[in-house]
Amino acid sequence: MIRVRFAPSPTGHLHMGGVRTALFNWLFARHEGGKFLLRIEDTDKNRSKKEYEDEIINVLKWLGLDWDEEVNRQSERLSLYEGYLKKLFESGLAYYCFCTLEELEAESQAQLTQGLPPKYSGKCRHLKREEVEERLKKEPAVIRFKVPNRVVAFHDMIRGNVEFNAELIGDIVIAKSLQEPLYNFAAAVDDFEMKITHVIRGEEHISNTPKQILIQEALGFDRLEYAHLPLILGPDRKKLSKRFLDKSMDDYIKDGYLAEAIINFLVLLGWHPKEDREVISLADMVKEFSLNRVQKAGAIFNPEKLDWLNGYYLRSLPLKIIVEKLKKFIPTAWLKKEKLLEKVIEIEKERMRRLNEFPDLAGFFFDLPDYPVLILNWQKTNAATTLDNLKAVAEALRAVPKEDFSKKTFESSLMLLADARGRGEIFWPLRVALSGREASPGPLDILEILGKEESLQRIQAAIKKLS
């Protein structure tokens, strides 16, 4: 039975990189019919925050990346780590270290200036038992793991064989105390306890892998399968880091991106179906996903393609669903004019790439914005001609019955005018009069949505501006 986990630490906002890791784990589990587990790595008490954990959970739910079993929190299983820590002490593979941060810093500086790789000297490794006990009473200490001097090799499902010389690592700190385990140790213990079979995570963890393997071996755990995903890079080619000013997933949600677009976009960052398909449903991803096809090199995040995909998905959504999703993005006054709103969405949705673009795009339907008179003129047409044309349009429109004010009923008379005076001469000023904009849906469509009364009023306002 395949079991994978997404193991974020709640020390910052969940960003695209984290979501992609979650997605690939989820896809792998669903494809293989295994389990996808969520583990909150909150061993760092100072940096972990409940609000970040809530955010992780909410975002995962919003995306539809459902996990199996209950959420695991490392902070809730401290006694577990303590047990394994003691085991390590018993087998002589762990020891207390009393070196201060200052000493350590000086030590690595000295090594660096000599051109040597910085590595803990192992100074406290051979302290006498009695001395340790004495010093423990009055000095702060951390727990180190005896890293053996040998080569650690492991198989990576994406990269093949990877080798590290553990000699270069030095004895790593695995816990600040019996109750305060650190990442590499806690992860090794939890992967075993949670019966994880495959570790799928970002490439930044590749150098942690030998450390975790060594701890697993010391504890007598079985070896796991590994797959290190290529990093998602920013435009500067550097990895997206949660500590710096990259956008959180939450921000993308607030900008009006759809879950399906984000997932589709992210899956394409490092993976691709066999055929030349860009748009792929979640069901097909699950069906076709395979780690063999995952890219090795990092991928630069391209927001334009995300926007394109989002627009694509938006256009394919049923009207009612768009209305529902738009609720968080528009003034309540618009919501009250439900009929009008639906018509506006129908006509504007092909122009919308993000939900948050809608208010700007469609605002003129609800309130005519002020606009400069000059833009009423089509190309080189002068104001007098425009005025005349607009008057002719108004006259033609007045003849159409209010109850049956639709494209069907006014199109022919307007086209007649347009053919006589020029398409641009008629339609351009009409559009501007109706929308106050230079770019908008077709004036005929706007006319129909606005209705006779409102349309005529707006045209009248334009005529007034011109006279």
Next chain:
RNA sequence: GGCCCUGUCGUCUAGUCUGGCCUAGGACACAGGCUUUUCAAGCCUGGUACACGGGUUCGAAUCCCGUCGGGGCUACCA
């Protein structure tokens, strides 16, 4: 600096394992055109890439070696 990973259009990628179908395909972006007025959508067309240098081979994006480039890690963070 050291260790590890990695290198196909500006970007995401197909093709690399199992050399020939690749005068390198698709998508985003860009440019031009069509679509009875603008914008959008749609359709059509176009430009741009196998990092470089050596091999191996009848033949290399694909195999080998070297060089160069990019990234990650190098915490009592994860």
